[in-house]
Amino acid sequence: EDKVVQSPLSLVVHEGDTVTLNCSYEVTNFRSLLWYKQEKKAPTFLFMLTSSGIEKKSGRLSSILDKKELFSILNITATQTGDSAVYLCGSGGGADGLTFGKGTHLIIQP
């Protein structure tokens, strides 16, 4: 059975802090690992990772994949209150879509 585990499940930090979110995966039909941000409605796409060691960056967010150790991290630097959300990690990418973890609920306090 495919499995994706995210940690921590919840995290409270202050504005300006740097956070690291973790995602480990065991999927039989791995094609990609995706990160989404969910703010009370539809998940919105952040990154898709397919190769080890290549960092993807978008502003203050970055992510990297380790296909040998089967994990990925999502880093957010200089956090802002607008970063408060649930961050979802999904893996797979074959015909049956993605298997998702439970998500990390991130709260940024002013």
Add this chain to the structure above:
Amino acid sequence: NAGVTQTPKFRILKIGQSMTLQCTQDMNHNYMYWYRQDPGMGLKLIYYSVGAGITDKGEVPNGYNVSRSTTEDFPLRLELAAPSQTSVYFCASSYLNPVRDSRGLSGANVLTFGAGSRLTVL
């Protein structure tokens, strides 16, 4: 370009009632999915479809049915609503690259989600 559109956004059902959640996409995606999301539990796959006329069960299909008569539409039907089906339902679509790599695997593009349908069964 509307993307993925779900209706209704909210619905309250009584136990035993039936209803259909509608999902339509205008991106000409070949793959479509239905997920449910319960508090603190992430997204669980209910059903998926790789094209018109083809559907397959996901991780939690019991109590649901789907059909895919067109590329654009992928409705989800609840026949006998139960309290355990209280959840937020997300429809998603993606384009699956049919070109296979050396391992015989083809790659899926990014899933695009609809805004969700919140269903309460009392």
